[in-house]
Amino acid sequence: RIYRYQTHDYAFSSNERLLHALGGTDFTRMLNQTIDEAMQRAGFSQKFINEVVCPAMRVNYGQGVNINSFVGAVSLAGVESGLWSVKGGNKLVCTGLLYAAKADVIPGRVLSIEPKTRPGPAGDPVKLYHVTYNTTSGLTGETYDIVLIAAPLGRQMANIAFKNFQPPIPDFPNPYHQTVATFVHGRLNASFFGYQDPSAFRLDAIFTMENPKLFINSLGVVSPVEGGGADGTSPSPSAVWKVFSKEVLTKEQLGLLFASYDSVKVKKWLAYPRYSPPEKCPPVVLHDNLYYLNGLERAASAMEMSAIAAKNAALLAYHRWHGNADSIDQEDLHEKLKTEL
Numbered sequence: 001r002i003y004r005y006q007t008h009d010y011a012f013s014s015n016e017r018l019l020h021a022l023g024g025t026d027f028t029r030m031l032n033q034t035i036d037e038a039m040q041r042a043g044f045s046q047k048f049i050n051e052v053v054c055p056a057m058r059v060n061y062g063q064g065v066n067i068n069s070f071v072g073a074v075s076l077a078g079v080e081s082g083l084w085s086v087k088g089g090n091k092l093v094c095t096g097l098l099y100a101a102k103a104d105v106i107p108g109r110v111l112s113i114e115p116k117t118r119p120g121p122a123g124d125p126v127k128l129y130h131v132t133y134n135t136t137s138g139l140t141g142e143t144y145d146i147v148l149i150a151a152p153l154g155r156q157m158a159n160i161a162f163k164n165f166q167p168p169i170p171d172f173p174n175p176y177h178q179t180v181a182t183f184v185h186g187r188l189n190a191s192f193f194g195y196q197d198p199s200a201f202r203l204d205a206i207f208t209m210e211n212p213k214l215f216i217n218s219l220g221v222v223s224p225v226e227g228g229g230a231d232g233t234s235p236s237p238s239a240v241w242k243v244f245s246k247e248v249l250t251k252e253q254l255g256l257l258f259a260s261y262d263s264v265k266v267k268k269w270l271a272y273p274r275y276s277p278p279e280k281c282p283p284v285v286l287h288d289n290l291y292y293l294n295g296l297e298r299a300a301s302a303m304e305m306s307a308i309a310a311k312n313a314a315l316l317a318y319h320r321w322h323g324n325a326d327s328i329d330q331e332d333l334h335e336k337l338k339t340e341l
Helices: 002-007 015-032 035-041 046-061 069-077 091-101 251-257 294-298 303-322 333-340
Strands: 109-119 125-135 138-144 147-149 176-188 205-207 218-221 239-245 258-273 285-287 290-292
Touching (some): 002 015, 002 303, 002 333, 035 069, 046 218, 147 303, 176 251, 294 303
Parallel strands (some): 147 290
Antiparallel strands (some): 125 138, 176 239, 176 258, 205 218, 285 290
């Protein structure tokens, strides 16, 4: 539904209103219960939850079945077949959008945002925002009519200072979960996974259940977008494997997982929020013309969610700037659009 609503230029002033427009109280209620509780209420056995649902949560979000049921549903969708990949990497989505938008990209880190008031052409005061950022050329800044923040706020993340706002913009409790991605080119140690005969090992992905003795969340072959992977054939003896874990793997742990390897690349990152229902999403509108996209990550973090949040914020900023109140927070859009058609 959201793509249809956004195609017709409708926007929502809060993340809760957006979710409610998509699925009513059922969707907003999903933020207040765990995926474990939701699956049990739907009639799934604890064995199914432990052995099928939990591994999906661990590979996609590095967490167990105590995450909220909305992000849990997104995670389960992520293990379905028929998913798409971007040839050349997901970063091309960003560069492609920047190119299509003809955006003027300033490489730098934003340090602070401060509201300013200046006289307009008719003498009336005009509200603006001064953005200070650090580039390779040093500290500089620029003034803007509208500012959209597309980065997670928090001391460990974007860490933007909001100066002289009245009322002050509050801090949002926004802990993020650390995931370590380790890329290894080598031969997997099949015996570690219970295969005494390496030729009998034909898996290209391994998910895990909750077990305090396990030091990995998942392990899988990295295949090119075209001509590789998921075709039923066993991985080559020496392949590139991606290992997700909570901590950096030690040499001893790598030695357990791999019979031999010749290359290791490690990326430690705060990948997604640490989910703990009940969830409360930060506001979309932080100030008059200051918008925040990443609050929707508290419902679920995914590329698709970021795209939805970005378009919603852009539409919301446009409609509020031009006074188009009839395009914001409209109820019963599903029925309304059916009538229009």
